[in-house]
């Protein structure tokens with residue numbers, strides 16, 4: 001089952017004939033790297049000297065007191081270089097690119113986090129780099145575009161389709177078809193054709209391996225539940241990997257947007273709105289209409305706003321191993337505010353979805369219970385969205401003054 005990249009009914013590799021040799025080469029390189037203990041040792045050494053690994057597991061004592069139930073621990077992926085778990089995947093793929101002898105990397109990005117991480121990896125390894133980004137996202141995420149360009153990447157605004165993440169993925173595949181000899185496509189999440197879901201999960205499993213060891217060291221027990229937000233599924237698969245074989249409940253939290261009942265959300269596994277289909281090279285649950293056209297999605301967190309989801313998570317839903325929930329934009333903004341005030345932590349809006357569900361459930365557990373929340377990234381990048389949501393008048397004045405300074 002695994003060799004062909006199927007997880008139950010989901011996954012596979014639906015790719016054009018022209019890419020078959022490139023995918024075969026990638027599958028081969030990945031299999032060899034995985035079988036070589038020196039490769040993982042090199043990966044761990046790189047992540048500890050360059051990206052702050054192992055990231056800590058922080059006890060959230062004030063939130064624990066506030067909710068009065070389970071002890072709350074937070075896995076701090078926000079402390080990675082570039083501010084999110086995305087670094088684990090791109091640095092791992094960077095090492096693989098070096099092994100394959102290629103010299104150029106391309107990537108898609110939505111919110112820009114994966115784009116910045118990939119451009120950083122390219123700068124560090126000396127690769128040429130092109131990032132595809134929907135035109136709308138380019139407009140929404142100027143600070144990340146600025147950094148990608150400073151890091152030496154070419155950022156290509158995608159004007160096809162709805163001009164967001166899924167269109168950027170299509171464009172990146174088009175580039176790969178023409179440049180496969182010297183180019184690697186560093187896909188940013190646990191989606192896409194085989195071997196990407198499995199390969200990205202493998203690199204991200206460093207989160208779960210560390211978290212399991214740390215929670216045992218600190219609390220002398222395994223957690224009752226582990227919570228992670230779910231966009232494409234990479235940070236969730238990363239932390240869940242450490243606990244899949246344990247008696248630990250795993251909870252994935254998707255973007256509930258304006259509420260599941262409004263249809264304006266990006267919830268594939270917690271809502272009944274998604275159906276199984278094949279798109280972008282793999283089979284999973286997609287938010288699509290009866291003709292297979294992808295629907296528009298909505299979330300306050302750009303990184304969760306995707307129509308598909310990891311085929312591995314679809315399988316883990318089908319077999320009941322992972323439970324899925326959704327958090328609305330409003331719940332997320334409230335949970336963010338509480339976390340900032342109580343713990344001095346600023347989780348990314350994406351990560352805060354996991355906090356919402358943990359906060360709902362913590363009071364129903366006892367002080368003997370331990371729960372772990374994956375803080376997949378830091379929230380500094382969300383300053384425009386969060387300041388808007390909080391309606392901060394001083395921030396608005398700052399923007400007006402800046403606009404005046406630029407003669408707008």
Ligand SMILES: Cc1ncc(COP(=O)(O)O)c(C=O)c1O
Nearest residue numbers: 189231232233234235303350377
């Ligand atoms: C901080 C953060 N968390 C989570 C995600 C969602 O991605 P995934 O589900 O692959 O972890 C993103 C995507 O951009 C992100 O930036």
